[in-house]
Every structure is written in structure tokens, then in C-alpha cells.
Amino acid sequence: MPKSVIVVGTGNAALCAAIAALEKGAQVTLLEKADTALAGGNTKYTAGAMRFAYDGSDELMPLLRDPEDSRLARTDFGSYTTKKFGEDLLGFNDGRALSQEQQALIEKSGETMRWLASHDVKFEPIYSRQSFEKDGQHVFWGGLTLAAENEGVGLFDMELAAVERMGGKVRYNAAVTGLVIEDGRVVGVQVGDEEILADAVILASGGFEANEEMRVERMGTDWKAAKVRGTPHNTGDGLRMAIAAGAMEYGLYSGCHATPMDLHMADFGGLDLPPSERKNYRKISYFLGVMLNANGARFVDEGANFRNYTYAQFGGEILRQPGQFAWQVFDSKVFDLLYGEYRFHDAHFVEADTLEELTQLMEGVDAGAALTTLTKYNNAVNDNVAFDPTVLDGKGTNGLTPPKSHWAQKIETGPFRAYPVTGGITFTYGGLKVDASGKVLGTDGNAIPGLFACGELVGGVFFAGYPGGSGLTSGAVFGRRAGYGAA
Numbered sequence: 001m002p003k004s005v006i007v008v009g010t011g012n013a014a015l016c017a018a019i020a021a022l023e024k025g026a027q028v029t030l031l032e033k034a035d036t037a038l039a040g041g042n043t044k045y046t047a048g049a050m051r052f053a054y055d056g057s058d059e060l061m062p063l064l065r066d067p068e069d070s071r072l073a074r075t076d077f078g079s080y081t082t083k084k085f086g087e088d089l090l091g092f093n094d095g096r097a098l099s100q101e102q103q104a105l106i107e108k109s110g111e112t113m114r115w116l117a118s119h120d121v122k123f124e125p126i127y128s129r130q131s132f133e134k135d136g137q138h139v140f141w142g143g144l145t146l147a148a149e150n151e152g153v154g155l156f157d158m159e160l161a162a163v164e165r166m167g168g169k170v171r172y173n174a175a176v177t178g179l180v181i182e183d184g185r186v187v188g189v190q191v192g193d194e195e196i197l198a199d200a201v202i203l204a205s206g207g208f209e210a211n212e213e214m215r216v217e218r219m220g221t222d223w224k225a226a227k228v229r230g231t232p233h234n235t236g237d238g239l240r241m242a243i244a245a246g247a248m249e250y251g252l253y254s255g256c257h258a259t260p261m262d263l264h265m266a267d268f269g270g271l272d273l274p275p276s277e278r279k280n281y282r283k284i285s286y287f288l289g290v291m292l293n294a295n296g297a298r299f300v301d302e303g304a305n306f307r308n309y310t311y312a313q314f315g316g317e318i319l320r321q322p323g324q325f326a327w328q329v330f331d332s333k334v335f336d337l338l339y340g341e342y343r344f345h346d347a348h349f350v351e352a353d354t355l356e357e358l359t360q361l362m363e364g365v366d367a368g369a370a371l372t373t374l375t376k377y378n379n380a381v382n383d384n385v386a387f388d389p390t391v392l393d394g395k396g397t398n399g400l401t402p403p404k405s406h407w408a409q410k411i412e413t414g415p416f417r418a419y420p421v422t423g424g425i426t427f428t429y430g431g432l433k434v435d436a437s438g439k440v441l442g443t444d445g446n447a448i449p450g451l452f453a454c455g456e457l458v459g460g461v462f463f464a465g466y467p468g469g470s471g472l473t474s475g476a477v478f479g480r481r482a483g484y485g486a487a
Helices: 012-023 070-074 082-090 100-118 151-165 212-219 221-225 237-244 275-281 311-319 332-337 355-361 367-380 470-486
Strands: 004-008 027-031 123-125 131-134 137-140 146-148 169-171 178-182 185-191 194-197 200-203 256-262 290-292 326-331 350-352 416-428 439-441 447-453
Touching: 004 012, 004 185, 004 470, 012 027, 012 151, 012 200, 012 470, 070 137, 082 100, 100 470, 146 151, 151 169, 178 194, 178 237, 185 200, 200 237, 200 470, 212 221, 212 416, 221 311, 221 416, 237 447, 256 311, 290 367, 311 416, 326 332, 350 355, 355 367, 355 416, 447 470
Parallel strands: 004 027, 004 200, 027 169, 185 447, 200 447
Antiparallel strands: 123 146, 131 137, 178 185, 185 194, 256 416, 290 326, 326 416, 350 416, 439 447
């Protein structure tokens, strides 16, 4: 008799768990809180990029939807080793050693990508956001090379198609409200007044980023004002149910994946827009200019590293500024390098021919102080180093606090533009402790029979920050593991 498995959610982690369980012959039902339009959790809001270890371009070719793309012959993908992945994660650990969860993410990342490709989940090089042309070559930077075809929406569509091909069933508008427990074992879930029984339950229902009360309680008052970039349905339901069943809380509950967002965006990333457009409220080209707060001061090193390694921290930094906003300032030299989100039809910005005029248009900012800051910045730029966005170019500032370590160009060529931003939250880091087969551990350190978890519900994966693209990979790695364990 095949095992019956319930998966709570339909995001990337949930779908990977379902594919894995189906592979092992289980009967799988996914229960989705949302309707079909909003199914998929945060996955549809992402750009579909996935960070994983690879030793060279040969390892990427089997993952591509179009291995005959003519650009590939002129592309330098470099490599991204497990050692480098570990170093990148350690850079966000605030002195912590790599956790067991981080080690699993690193070691299983490439294998999991190949596994997805075997289920016809295919990828494409991120030419528009992760490469620059240099000497006729497309040079990739920052260790992030591939995204799902059609980004997050495409990842959801391809994974859901795999689930349906394999016989998995999805019920929409089926919010799970509790776990059914008998003699200490999880034997099913409650959907309203209905009990649905199964041999195993996999919680893949996301974190608590869309729950303002939980954000304030767990993360502090700064996060009350955060724009919720993703789904409105990630309200901590799985955490609440698991903790009520005796699960161990684990990970950094005060931490989250954040990002600079358009100050004037609606919450939940623009639900009126097609899913593929919702990511356009992000504003992550700050490394090509500077960011100023209400006092007209810079507050971060915009060029500390490739933006893959800084945006998840800088979103939080903006929320710690007076008024919880900032302005990103650019001159016309870099307009063509700004990501497409800056040309999005709903992007908010002001433009002027002089910096003095620009600072007067930046609402909420001390214009005089802002002009002084920009003048000091321009005077500190090292003109003896060439600008090169494909590498950490060392083109920095001299004697400035905070410094700008790379890509520092004078902001002197009009017209000038400034974009108002705030902090947006994508997913939370605090979760549950799971074992090597995805079983949820109780406060006594023993597995809770019948209960598994994956995705945002796995604690211990991220701490003080996040190298871009790791979140989707984490969902796939731990989703696959939970699916195999539950089956």
C-alpha cells in the first residue's frame, strides 16, 4: 500500500517535496490556502534565480532549456565551488560556523539542480542582471548564473506540471488550520471542519513575513512598516501549528531576507500586476550610485560587494533610518546600466539637470545636507582606477565615512535621478529544527512522528544576511529531502 502524504503549500519547496514523494511512490495531495491566481507562495514573486555550486560551464549545459543559444559561445560563466559557497554563507553568519543546514544546502545544491532538470524544470542564463559585456564576452559575476525559464512564475509552472504528470493532486482554497494528532503522532490536518488523514504531513507553508503582529513580536518595531514583497498568505500558520504540537523553534527569528523597494509600492508586491512584473518594485542598482537618508547622509557602503551579497541587508538598514526611507541617487552615466525595474511603468523617481535642483525635489530630505554629502562624495572618488562592473574593481573613495569601496564614480553628469525606497521583507529566517530526513524535532530533541517541514520553515539556514539566489535553492534542497523522508 503506497504511503499517503499531505503537503501544506504550493511554493517551490512544497512542489519539490511533492515531486520527491511521488518519485518514491507516495500518493500526494497538496493543500493550498490561496486560490489558483495566488497559489505558489513567494515563488511567483521571485526572479527565479538559484545559487548552486558548479565547477565550470560544462556542468551548466544540461540544465539549460536552450543549450544552442548563440550567446553561450561568448559567455564566461566562471565557476562557483562548494568552498566559495561556504565562504559566502560564512560572510553572513556573524562569526557562527556553518550550520548543519548550511552544509546540506551547499553539498546538495548542484545535485538538486540536476534533479530538477531531470523533471523538465529547466533554466536560462541571467544575462540581463548577472552579466556585463566585456571585450566581446558576457562575463558573469557574483556566483549567480541561472534562473528558471520565465523566472519565478516559470519555476512554479514547471514544478507544478511535474507534480501533475506524476499524479499529484492540488486542492486550492484549502487553508490548513490545525494538525490532527493521535497518540503523539501527526496523522493528518484540519481544513476548517474537515479532517484529512495521511501517513505523513509536510509543512511547506512559508514564514511569518505577512503577519505584522508576528513581525513586531519576533523582529522588533522597525519591521512594522516593512513592505511585504511576497504573498499575503505567509502568516506563520505552519509555525504556529508545529509549535503547538511541541516543535522546537530554531534559527534567527529576528532575521529576514529584506531588499530595497519602491517607497510608494502597495503591500504584497502589486497583486494587481501579472506575477512576472511584481519583482519590478525592487530597487537594487544602488551600487551604481549612492543612498541618502532623511538627514541627507549616506549610511552604507553601497559598493561593499556585488549587490547579490548586500541587498538582503540593505533593506533592513533602510528601515533603521529616520522615517524608514532613503533616496537612491544616480547620474546619467549609469542610466543604461540600471536594472529594468528602474524603467518599470510604476517606478517613482524625480529628475533634474543639477544636483542642487535634484536635492530640492527629494521629499523628506534635508536638501542642503544632501548637496553637501554629494559634493564630499564626488571629491573623494578615486579617479585613478577604472570603473568595471564585472569585478570588484577597487574604484573607491578616499577619506570618506562610510566609504564606497567599489564602483565609485562621480555623480556629476546630468540629468540626475533619485528614486525613493524603503525596506521590503521577502521571507523570515526563524523556523523549526528538522533532522536529516526533514522530520520536525520536538523540544525534547526527538522527532515528532509523521511531521516534516521544508522551505522557510527550516531554521538555521540564514542568519545576518543572504547571498542572492540561495532561498529558492534552499527550498528545493530541503523540499526534496522532506519529500523523500515522508515517503
